[in-house]
Amino acid sequence: TFLIELLKKSDYDLRRLESIEIDESQFTSYRAGNSDPIPVIYQSGYLTIKGYDERFRIYRLGFPNDEVKYGFLNSLIPYYTSLSGEENTFHIRHFVSELEEGDTDAFLQRMKVFFSSIPYELHESTERHYQAVFYLVFRLLGQFIDAEVRSANGRADAVVKTEKFIYVFEFK
Known part of the structure; x- marks a missing residue:
């Protein structure tokens, strides 16, 4: 704690x-x-x-190894979102399937449900809090995520790559 x-x-x-x-x-x-x-x-x-x-x-x-890394990151989720480990597992499993299948509508709907489950007492006024939650989710997904990706056209808050798809996220 x-x-x-x-x-x-x-x-x-x-x-x-x-x-x-x-x-x-x-x-x-x-x-x-x-x-x-x-x-x-x-x-x-x-x-x-x-x-x-x-x-x-x-x-x-x-991190010494993946077991320690994912154990540490998994332990942070409840404090940043107030969701139980069981709820995290449910969402993460579905997030993976939806991204791999390219089902962005289902993914975005689940993401809205996930973020709306964060009690207002935990809401931070900074973009960083939500970036941290997003980062934790995708690290736990086992997906490759790049944050604050710079290009000639500007900066993307996050880029997620799966075998078939690349997703670019901007937080507002």
Whole structure:
């Protein structure tokens, strides 16, 4: 609970968990009062050292394996959406099928139901909260998602690729 509250309070961009680089001093900055959740996530064992740049003395962190990664992300969903694990599994299973089949109407309807199930007390006024929920959903789907994708024509909030389809999402 402490870690999740720290993530939410710091408005941490969960998408950054895919590629984290820190210096040595950040390993010890997990004490009370620090708003950076990365040292706490590392000290909790959710992140491990994946590499080290000797020249710049920078550590690259990542999830030790998929089991830890998906366990961590799955544990966050109820705090960002207030849905139970059983409800998450139901939606995620259907999200996967709908995207793979190209059934965008059913997917969008389910997405509306999913987001409307978030109690108003949990609503954040920032786009980042909804991006975090969206990111968590798609990471749990096991789909490939790129966020904040830049192109010559602008920026897309998220791009999801399946075997047959590519979906571009813009949050408003």
